[in-house]
Amino acid sequence: MSRAASFTAAGPADPVGSAGPAAPFWLRAALDRDLPHRFARSATAAEGAHLRTEEVPGWLDGRRAAHRFQVDRIPFAQLDGWSFQEGTGNLVHRSGRFFTVEGLRVTTTHGPHRQWHQPIINQTEIGILGILVKEFDGVPHLLMQAKMEPGNPNLLQLSPTVQATRSNYTKAHRGADVRYLDYFTDRSRGRVLADVLQSEHGSWFYRKSNRNMIVEALDEVPPHEDFCWLTLGQVAELLHRDNVINMDARTVLACAPFADAEGVAMHSDTELLSWFTSERTRHDVQAERIPLNQVPGWERGERSIDHEDGRYFSVVSVSVHAGNREVTGWTQPLFEPRGLGVTAFLTRRIGGVPHLLAHARVEGGFADTVELGPTVQCTPSNHEHLTARPPFLDAVLSADPSRIRYEALHSEEGGRFLNAESRYLFVEADETDAPLQAPPGYLWVTPLQLSRLVRHNHYLNVQARTLLSCLTSGAVRL
Amino acid sequence: MSRAASFTAAGPADPVGSAGPAAPFWLRAALDRDLPHRFARSATAAEGAHLRTEEVPGWLDGRRAAHRFQVDRIPFAQLDGWSFQEGTGNLVHRSGRFFTVEGLRVTTTHGPHRQWHQPIINQTEIGILGILVKEFDGVPHLLMQAKMEPGNPNLLQLSPTVQATRSNYTKAHRGADVRYLDYFTDRSRGRVLADVLQSEHGSWFYRKSNRNMIVEALDEVPPHEDFCWLTLGQVAELLHRDNVINMDARTVLACAPFADAEGVAMHSDTELLSWFTSERTRHDVQAERIPLNQVPGWERGERSIDHEDGRYFSVVSVSVHAGNREVTGWTQPLFEPRGLGVTAFLTRRIGGVPHLLAHARVEGGFADTVELGPTVQCTPSNHEHLTARPPFLDAVLSADPSRIRYEALHSEEGGRFLNAESRYLFVEADETDAPLQAPPGYLWVTPLQLSRLVRHNHYLNVQARTLLSCLTSGAVRL
Numbered sequence: 001m002s003r004a005a006s007f008t009a010a011g012p013a014d015p016v017g018s019a020g021p022a023a024p025f026w027l028r029a030a031l032d033r034d035l036p037h038r039f040a041r042s043a044t045a046a047e048g049a050h051l052r053t054e055e056v057p058g059w060l061d062g063r064r065a066a067h068r069f070q071v072d073r074i075p076f077a078q079l080d081g082w083s084f085q086e087g088t089g090n091l092v093h094r095s096g097r098f099f100t101v102e103g104l105r106v107t108t109t110h111g112p113h114r115q116w117h118q119p120i121i122n123q124t125e126i127g128i129l130g131i132l133v134k135e136f137d138g139v140p141h142l143l144m145q146a147k148m149e150p151g152n153p154n155l156l157q158l159s160p161t162v163q164a165t166r167s168n169y170t171k172a173h174r175g176a177d178v179r180y181l182d183y184f185t186d187r188s189r190g191r192v193l194a195d196v197l198q199s200e201h202g203s204w205f206y207r208k209s210n211r212n213m214i215v216e217a218l219d220e221v222p223p224h225e226d227f228c229w230l231t232l233g234q235v236a237e238l239l240h241r242d243n244v245i246n247m248d249a250r251t252v253l254a255c256a257p258f259a260d261a262e263g264v265a266m267h268s269d270t271e272l273l274s275w276f277t278s279e280r281t282r283h284d285v286q287a288e289r290i291p292l293n294q295v296p297g298w299e300r301g302e303r304s305i306d307h308e309d310g311r312y313f314s315v316v317s318v319s320v321h322a323g324n325r326e327v328t329g330w331t332q333p334l335f336e337p338r339g340l341g342v343t344a345f346l347t348r349r350i351g352g353v354p355h356l357l358a359h360a361r362v363e364g365g366f367a368d369t370v371e372l373g374p375t376v377q378c379t380p381s382n383h384e385h386l387t388a389r390p391p392f393l394d395a396v397l398s399a400d401p402s403r404i405r406y407e408a409l410h411s412e413e414g415g416r417f418l419n420a421e422s423r424y425l426f427v428e429a430d431e432t433d434a435p436l437q438a439p440p441g442y443l444w445v446t447p448l449q450l451s452r453l454v455r456h457n458h459y460l461n462v463q464a465r466t467l468l469s470c471l472t473s474g475a476v477r478l
Numbered sequence: 479m480s481r482a483a484s485f486t487a488a489g490p491a492d493p494v495g496s497a498g499p500a501a502p503f504w505l506r507a508a509l510d511r512d513l514p515h516r517f518a519r520s521a522t523a524a525e526g527a528h529l530r531t532e533e534v535p536g537w538l539d540g541r542r543a544a545h546r547f548q549v550d551r552i553p554f555a556q557l558d559g560w561s562f563q564e565g566t567g568n569l570v571h572r573s574g575r576f577f578t579v580e581g582l583r584v585t586t587t588h589g590p591h592r593q594w595h596q597p598i599i600n601q602t603e604i605g606i607l608g609i610l611v612k613e614f615d616g617v618p619h620l621l622m623q624a625k626m627e628p629g630n631p632n633l634l635q636l637s638p639t640v641q642a643t644r645s646n647y648t649k650a651h652r653g654a655d656v657r658y659l660d661y662f663t664d665r666s667r668g669r670v671l672a673d674v675l676q677s678e679h680g681s682w683f684y685r686k687s688n689r690n691m692i693v694e695a696l697d698e699v700p701p702h703e704d705f706c707w708l709t710l711g712q713v714a715e716l717l718h719r720d721n722v723i724n725m726d727a728r729t730v731l732a733c734a735p736f737a738d739a740e741g742v743a744m745h746s747d748t749e750l751l752s753w754f755t756s757e758r759t760r761h762d763v764q765a766e767r768i769p770l771n772q773v774p775g776w777e778r779g780e781r782s783i784d785h786e787d788g789r790y791f792s793v794v795s796v797s798v799h800a801g802n803r804e805v806t807g808w809t810q811p812l813f814e815p816r817g818l819g820v821t822a823f824l825t826r827r828i829g830g831v832p833h834l835l836a837h838a839r840v841e842g843g844f845a846d847t848v849e850l851g852p853t854v855q856c857t858p859s860n861h862e863h864l865t866a867r868p869p870f871l872d873a874v875l876s877a878d879p880s881r882i883r884y885e886a887l888h889s890e891e892g893g894r895f896l897n898a899e900s901r902y903l904f905v906e907a908d909e910t911d912a913p914l915q916a917p918p919g920y921l922w923v924t925p926l927q928l929s930r931l932v933r934h935n936h937y938l939n940v941q942a943r944t945l946l947s948c949l950t951s952g953a954v955r956l
Contacts, residue, residue: 026914027742027829030927126759195752197759211759213752264505273933274673274691281604281675281689351505367846436504449508455751456934 035193035257042140043474045231049136053234063146063226064156069322071150075302079317080331089293091333099123101315101333103295104206106364109284112388117295119305119315120365121335121416122206125166129248130184130213132161133193134221141229143221144249149414150320151334153421157246158238179224183215190215194255197457198465199371201412202363204335206289212255236475242409254465256472258451265446266350275443279360283369311382313337316418334418339381341422343463344396346375346429347405347478350436354478355444357434361461371461395433396425403428406476410466424466426476447471513671513735520618521952523709527614531712541624541704542634547800549628553780557795558809567771569811575645577601579793579811581773582684584842587762590866595773597783597793598843599813599894600684603644607726608662608691610639611671612699619707621699622727627892628798629812631899635724636716657702661693668693672733675935676943677849679890680841682813684767690733714953720887725944732943734950736929743924744828753921757838761847789860791815794896812896817859819900821941822874824853824907825883825956828914832956833922835912839939849939873911874903881906884954888944902944904954925949
């Protein structure tokens, strides 16, 4: 069924009162000013209409116990359906679907490294990451899923309502239907509150985008034992715990309607957009897919593909046995990063207004040269052999504990990455650590400005979106 | 010099009063609410402080006469520095710069044509299209250039202040400096009012973007005989004449600050963005560059490369002799379309509010699947052999003259396209021509909504931007 058709059919039937009494019934306000207030109400609701926050870890443990779920590392030779393609050495599935592991050569005009080669995941199909919303007692609640992913260090975390690749929902692996999917594909079932294509890890994926959606259900939503309704305030509380809210949930939360005040900022939105345009223009990034067996500096063994110096990441493979997944068992490759990441925004109050120091980052897999990342995004152990330290890393690592406004360990997408953990932080800085005259490639922006950008695709990278989710949910109030 | 550095250096020194008395001097309003009003003032100024509108055609004739400028068609063999590359047959310049003519294979999942092959221009470097603004007698004026381009049917048209490829301004063809360029590259010289990367013709260019900029000069601007200051109202008047305002000027004008009312619309901005996301998602477009000599259905002669049925366009070459260009003579390839294009928005007042019927178009050269185009964008003669007519074409061609709200002939970029003319129209429609329940791929949007989208890259294609420039300039008031 055509989504466009179902969308326009639902069009004029759902007017918004705030268009004012003068507007005919088929018109609505172009901007919904009420929505951010409703989400703010959910963010201040420390408890919801269902599970209490303190009960969530126990509930997650229960779900973990209810499902047999075992992940074992296996040699590549034991992969079922996956093999190294003759000629290229690319790691591919016999169906031609899911994803492939290929090589990438990146050439760029700026930065300390002007050319590098690496393995990369090529997954062109666009998945849906969707959170379903419904009001209980006048407060919007989010339907979160207890979802197993083989790469998560604790296997099970809270995910969006729907987390589906196109292969998932078109049944490429012949499994069960994706629960609640129709709320996101059939516009008559819900009202869209956010819907935007966002990039994923540009260092590990070649031009991967997922569709981030928030949809409000218009009717009763049938319950299911692996799902629970939580307020934004409850999710915020859980974001303070390590490895509870998964990456897919965090990126969707970053797209949640945020305060609608226009506010003041060190740089106007026009200046911010202009700076971003100049960053996209000054970086000339050529990213070229090459055969995996032609990536210099990487070696393929029986159980892993590794960098010759043991840095960055390895390509490994696992077998998975599970009870509540779309299929009951499978094998697959995963990327396993070496070392713990550090991902942080330095923050300052400028004229009393909280600002974040954003970084225009080049990642080889981005669709378009640069996206905005946090101030610091690196794996320190990858830089130990270099004389130059990543900018601002020491300001984060040596910060007095009183300056750390947020700190938690989160893992990246457990469907593709194995134990890919990073310490996420907000750290208060001063003029010595982070001057108002930011160096080239960095700019002070407000959370509201980032929130306005995240409505559009490919402005904020996935790490910046994880940190933004701490602000949109109210987990961090700067 | 790093643009980012000069930008942040200029940062806190230029506060905006509308941030209010409570804001410290280094903060400014995130959104500049005053700017659209200043541009609206310029749009209502039918005459400016300098040349009168009726004098502009005479002034253009004078500039045309003052410069010797002759364009002659030549066989490919007489191209200087250009040749067909061995092996690929690509048409390339010996410097490796400027652009190349290659082949493209496009495979898509929707529409009447699921795969096609064609020649395409590959020009990866990002140019600057910039209009300089300055107030005279309290009214913003635009500095327009009388610029020769070999492909324009009348050779000389009004262009932006600056229209420079990176080859231009880094002196790849060793010519004169680009006049006024520093206003756009050195942030201390002006205040940026708009700055965004926009696509160009996706049917003729492979992923071409130009940087569209509007900059307000902070100091005196030295005059030059090929440039004149005009109000937006004067430019609007000239947009009613055939082939006066060139494409580069039109796309920059489309990015001009527009009325800041949020307004009402048939679909909220969130719904519009969601529809756009669903259009990007449902189209799977694979565009693959291939050697020019492997493009089936196209034949290379001594003077042109043509489609076997004589449709679409030809690749030709010309020699140029000019006095006021960066260099005094050169040869180059051009794309020469067959037939006159028709490019039109159907319009309707919905609940009293003007709406346009936008089309989510696939063009093979787009960076990302689809962009929003006008309701109709085609060359009718290319469709004469087909049974299916392009949707809404007949509603445009058969419209009663009383319904034509705007009509003018404009040409596309004269530096790459030869006599590429299209009739641009706004045509009032009714429920019979264009129902409120738009078919899949089409959506009713307001001019304000398009104006909000055009601040971000790759939402509106260049044809939609030409029509939007008629609205931002006030040439058309729906």
